[in-house]
Amino acid sequence: MADVTLLVMGNTGMPAWGQDQIRRLSEQARRRGVTLVGADTPENLRSATARDLSYVDDVVALDVHHPEACRAWAATRPPVDAVLTVRELSVLPTAVIARELGLAGNDPDAVRRVRTKDLCRQRLREAGFPQPRTAVCDNAADAERFLSETGPGPWVVKPRDGLASIGVSLIDGPAQLPDALRKFHEPSAAMSPLPASPYFLVETFVAGDEYSAEGIVLDGEPQVLSLTRKAVTEGFISTSQQQPSGLDEATDLLARDTVARGLKAVGITRGIFHIELWVTPSGIVLGEFHCRGGGDFIHALVEHTRPGLELYGTLVDDLLGRTPRPLPAPARAARVDFLFAPPGRLRAVRGWDELVRHPAVLAADLQVRPGDVIPPEKDSFTRSGVFVTGADSADELDGLATRLAGGVVFDTEADDEGVPLALAENA
Structure with missing residues (x-):
């Protein structure tokens, strides 16, 4: 019988890559003698499949998207030794539970900063990292004013705390703002657990090749496991991801160092991370930060390219205060x-x-x-x-x-x- 319990925040209702993440987490944690408790909303648990439920040993009904509900639940002192999530909308509630229970986890304020894109950009600017100019707007007039001050464009219109390119538009001028704002306000099932925000961001466009960094923070030190080359549509929808990235050695090292310093600057001290970035003629520009692994099967690329790596097992070891196994060296290639x-x-x-x-x-x-x-x-x-x-x-x-x-x-x-x-x- 396992002697430690891991709470998995959001274990059902996933896209295919999320289901694969939970499967790998389950297998790797159970090999370490860990009991898994899946937490999800009552609605998600009612519609959970037998396969979903087979990945955990027990379930608890909990509003895994709302920090205060999770704080109140944690105040009952449930017997939990570690908590994690693979779901973007649960990263803040996960941090709140860890703080309430005195478990290993990120500072909720740091996670809130990362989830709120303009606050993350501001912290990075203050730390000396180049960032696009950003305005927080709640009406078209504010956005038009920013466009006039930062021309000639283009610009990106996006939610403050979104995901998966939902509500994101690239515009060349004020005439395209109405369509961009209509797209921003369109309801999204993926974002429905959170209340709709009236605020949106307008940012100056960063011209460069898009990549992302995948890794894990161990003993407080970010370990960049891989850089991912990505291709996207004009609407920023990913069409492919590939590892290794194909970057030259100097740029690869610069990107890894920039990501590690950026994580420390925004205050992320635990867990798996996925950091978007651009390689530009003037250097590395950090994009959006995520306190969880990348979607789109990126986790599968990371584990395949480092034969023998157990990404989630390594995370479990770190959260439980165990010494993680040495990280295997990269030796293969993979793409989605x-x-x-x-x-x-x-x-x-x-x-x-x-x-x-x-x-x-x-x-x-x-x-x-x-x-x-x-x-x-x-x-x-x-x-x-x-x-x-x-x-x-x-x-x-x-x-x-x-x-x-x-x-x-x-x-x-x-x-x-x-x-x-x-x-x-x-x-």
């Missing part, structure tokens, strides 16, 4: 690719089964089915499919991923609202 069906009613998907059976495919999830109405691309939750490939070297991956994606065909036709007929191959 997303597929996009054209808008319309989906009639058929061809080639998916062949993709799934390929020996280089580490994970795959088809997120649409025949009969579904495919909406226009809006955010990361409107992508149609995802697959992860692994290889011994990066040279093998690009061509392989292109061939596999090109073999999948989405056959769509006009729906009742007149979306045009389309047939898409994912080249």
